[in-house]
Amino acid sequence: MALKIFFLILLFSFRFRLSLSGNGQTNSMESVPDLQKSMYMVVDGYPCVRLVNLSGEIGCSNPGRDKVVAPIIKYKNKKELGQPSAILLSMGDVQGFFSRYVLPISMFLRSPWECLPELGKFCSNTQLVLRKHLNVKDHIQRISNDSSFASNVAGVLVESRVEIQHKLKGFSPARKFPQAEFAPYHDNTYEWNPIGSGIMWKSYNFPVFLLSESSTSTLQEIAMKNEKTEKAYTTNVAEFDVVMQTTKVGTHDSESCLKEETCLPLGGYRWLDQRGESYAALDFYASI
Template identity: 45%
Template sequence: SDPGHGLVIAPIVRFKNSDDQLAQPSAVLLPLDQMPAFFLRVSNDPELYHKVAGVLVESNGDKLLELSPDRKFPQEDFAPYSNVSHDWNPSGSGIMWNRYDFPVFLLSEESTQTLRKIADKNEKSSNGYQANVAEFDLVMQ
């Protein structure tokens, strides 16, 4: 999705570890398995939040089935019983209930390979200028 704030252009930076930092507003290339932890971190770190221009989530084939942005107990507020401790959705992260003011896109496997190469090229740039950028210009609602 893209919250619809118009065109976003930012250098592509690959997050390899959960504690990586951003030096400037960037499009973060993120492994799928790190997505829930990254979004939780962004929710709790205003400095990082303001430097995330967009997120490009790498495709991991079958692992996509193990990810759910809903809560572990969807619709818990409407449960007809008092015990709401059961995890109906064990892979649920609850991140879809938070507001993120930057675009997020899930990449195809082919795009993932291409963007990994581009991010690696940006990382190896000797002059600190990252020429390869992502342009987010689609609006989904």
């Protein structure tokens, strides 16, 4: 998949002329492909995809079936976003940013292995539970404080820099107690993975891309240009043309999409794991 950077251009007529550097010649645009080449720049990226199982969904996806187009801005721990924006995020800010973006409590559903009749555990698929370690007051407060911010996150572009990765003290998108549901004891408060954030087990209603190093440099320049021309009538925007969801609205778990026969196989890269110098493709995933 590729991320397209769309340059908004004021169009005065159906015939365009671009000045070539150095020789003073002009190049006429007489077709749609000519226009598209001048308006779009393809940027390499590794997408976070949407995964569906019996208990719900995790991962990233466009909020609807349309493209997402938003201006590119550099994340600076802003308290507010004035408009829907594509946020350029450094690797060092990933954990804090995604921990800030919290979904409503209704998204915390009971996992399927907690509802096993043979173990004496009964519950409906829609039963709402609050984890023992979930501080409800703090959770609601964070949603209230960041609701405006979260609603204006149109997409996220994660920078990739080797020197930044070496400076990070620790990063883990897994939980502090991985696979606690399968523990042979009831106390799951011990932190086997102290630096774990659990962000990979949440659902995000916006697209996310890990940029290559070359693309990181390109996007940094564009974000800086947008910042300098903040009040100008033109701006550089990111176009996310990746609808990573099932083929029918409302199928939010594997049971519903299998029943409706709308499960759509999804391919992509696990961007949270691609933090080294190599960007080799990993396994493909399916929404089952």
